[in-house]
Amino acid sequence: MGFLDALLGRSKPARPDLDALFAVSQAALTLEAAIGLRPTGVGAVCYRANEGAAFATAQTELQTLLDADGGPAVERSQDPYGFTWLTCRQSSDALSDLVTELHAVNRTLQDNGFGPSLLCSVVAFADPDGRQVGLVYLYKRGTFYPFAPVPGGAERRDNALELQVRGAVGADLAIEPDLTRWLAIWGAPALP
Amino acid sequence: MASTRFRSDRGLTARMGLVAFLLVALYLAFMALLTTYWGIGAAPVIVVIAVVVGLAQWYFSDTVAMKAMRAREVTPEQAPELHGVIDRLCALADMPKPRVAVADTDIPNAFATGRTPSHSVVCVTTGLLRRLEADEVEGVLGHELAHVAHRDVSVMTVAATLGVLAGVIMRWGLYFGGGGRDRNNALVFIAVWVASIAVYLISFLLTRALSRYRELSADRASAYLTGRPSALASALTKISGDMARIPTRDLRRTEPVSAFLFAPALHRQSLTALFSSHPSLEQRLEQLARVSSDLGRAV
Numbered sequence: 001m002g003f004l005d006a007l008l009g010r011s012k013p014a015r016p017d018l019d020a021l022f023a024v025s026q027a028a029l030t031l032e033a034a035i036g037l038r039p040t041g042v043g044a045v046c047y048r049a050n051e052g053a054a055f056a057t058a059q060t061e062l063q064t065l066l067d068a069d070g071g072p073a074v075e076r077s078q079d080p081y082g083f084t085w086l087t088c089r090q091s092s093d094a095l096s097d098l099v100t101e102l103h104a105v106n107r108t109l110q111d112n113g114f115g116p117s118l119l120c121s122v123v124a125f126a127d128p129d130g131r132q133v134g135l136v137y138l139y140k141r142g143t144f145y146p147f148a149p150v151p152g153g154a155e156r157r158d159n160a161l162e163l164q165v166r167g168a169v170g171a172d173l174a175i176e177p178d179l180t181r182w183l184a185i186w187g188a189p190a191l192p
Numbered sequence: 193m194a195s196t197r198f199r200s201d202r203g204l205t206a207r208m209g210l211v212a213f214l215l216v217a218l219y220l221a222f223m224a225l226l227t228t229y230w231g232i233g234a235a236p237v238i239v240v241i242a243v244v245v246g247l248a249q250w251y252f253s254d255t256v257a258m259k260a261m262r263a264r265e266v267t268p269e270q271a272p273e274l275h276g277v278i279d280r281l282c283a284l285a286d287m288p289k290p291r292v293a294v295a296d297t298d299i300p301n302a303f304a305t306g307r308t309p310s311h312s313v314v315c316v317t318t319g320l321l322r323r324l325e326a327d328e329v330e331g332v333l334g335h336e337l338a339h340v341a342h343r344d345v346s347v348m349t350v351a352a353t354l355g356v357l358a359g360v361i362m363r364w365g366l367y368f369g370g371g372g373r374d375r376n377n378a379l380v381f382i383a384v385w386v387a388s389i390a391v392y393l394i395s396f397l398l399t400r401a402l403s404r405y406r407e408l409s410a411d412r413a414s415a416y417l418t419g420r421p422s423a424l425a426s427a428l429t430k431i432s433g434d435m436a437r438i439p440t441r442d443l444r445r446t447e448p449v450s451a452f453l454f455a456p457a458l459h460r461q462s463l464t465a466l467f468s469s470h471p472s473l474e475q476r477l478e479q480l481a482r483v484s485s486d487l488g489r490a491v
Contacts, residue, residue, distance in 0.1 A: 005342075008208055009205075009406045009409035010409065051421070051487060051488070052487045052488025054489060081276055081277060082330065120283065138283060141286060180288070183279050
């Protein structure tokens with residue numbers, strides 16, 4: 001924020017950068033080769049539902065649009081923080097379809113003027129041992145970070161795995177350099 | 193294609209700019225008046241004193257406010273919900289996360305302070321957490337984060353310092369100007385003295401007006417950030433409703449930090465809206481209602 005904005009007390013909501021999402025497909029190949037993590041075929045978009053009819057209409061239209069392809073239905077859920085998650089499911093080898101679907105969610109919300117309400121998107125990965133990692137995309141920063149909840153653990157993160165993932169996909173994705181921005185998303189529907 | 197629904201309020205920005213400009217202009221005019229009568233020698237001393245006081249106030253704002261409110265910083269383990277809400281709001285707004293503190297008092301309130309966004313503290317009272325629903329607390333935190341993003345501590349410190357400068361000059365004038373050698377000198381003293389009182393009063397009113405506009409700006413930013421202006425409005429009504437029932441003794445004790453509080457914790461019926469540091473509840477609710485209808489309209 002510039003000096004004048006501070007002086008006049010105005011802040012504009014940060015605008016999202018959506019196209020970086022497509023880079024996930026490349027990163028998935030690297031992840032499988034380097035760590036053995038494969039996409040689970042589940043991804044989710046997290047946003048802040050605004051009050052008012054305009055948002056409700058956009059949301060309903062969006063779900064109708066996504067369910068029109070005949071694939072598994074898109075699920076909508078609320079988290080304890082008042083954010084909404086739209087969970088998309090595709091077969092685990094159709095990652096590019098999943099990414100396209102996630103991108104469509106973002107695009108629709110942005111086109112309806114709700115871009116500033118987008119928080120993050122998650123694409124889930126898992127390995128045969130049951131370890132899970134979500135690649136989280138932060139719109140406002142335009143960066144990715146890994147989030148690895150310990151399965152069955154009470155809100156503990158597997159930091160070693162997260163750092164390992166960062167090392168592996170660092171060349172494919174813009175990884176968030178500031179570790180304090182690696183927001184924990186406990187209970188995200190894509191990472192049960 | 194509308195990429196965002198955010199609408200800036202030109203009028204509010206313009207009023208704020210005008211007030212800030214008047215504040216500076218007034219101060220400069222007063223300095224000019226002073227140096228004309230007493231020579232250049234008087235000015236630097238006063239400027240140095242006031243600027244040092246202002247700098248100290250600004251630099252230590254977080255520590256001082258935390259001490260005054262008896263607030264303690266909490267870790268994510270101690271207050272996971274509070275940290276979770278702030279984490280999400282900061283990610284949504286793309287700003288560094290401030291430290292989080294809780295004050296053990298039943299007065300429902302919140303404040304944000306600190307010299308820069310990365311040296312800031314957001315503090316809520318236990319009374320606030322007890323009374324408000326989760327989405328209302330979020331609205332309040334959005335308002336405080338907006339204060340941090342708008343650097344309100346820095347701006348208000350500068351504004352207040354200009355006012356303090358006038359006050360310092362007034363006292364100084366009383367001290368040294370009083371022993372004038374001849375009648376002419378005494379007349380000059382009276383003129384400067386009266387002028388300085390007027391300056392002090394006007395700068396006080398302007399600082400308060402600036403503070404009210406910045407509160408409105410923070411409300412507005414919070415409403416657009418959370419997408420729920422009505423939750424913030426409901427929080428405001430709950431907090432303001434509680435204000436009147438709180439015993440006066442506790443209220444007076446919180447006075448020094450009231451400039452950074454979410455709703456003024458003072459029960460001052462005698463003072464008019466002109467003197468208050470926060471806009472009236474009706475004014476704030478009206479603005480939030482406008483944001484709400486903007487959000488609900490189809491693009």
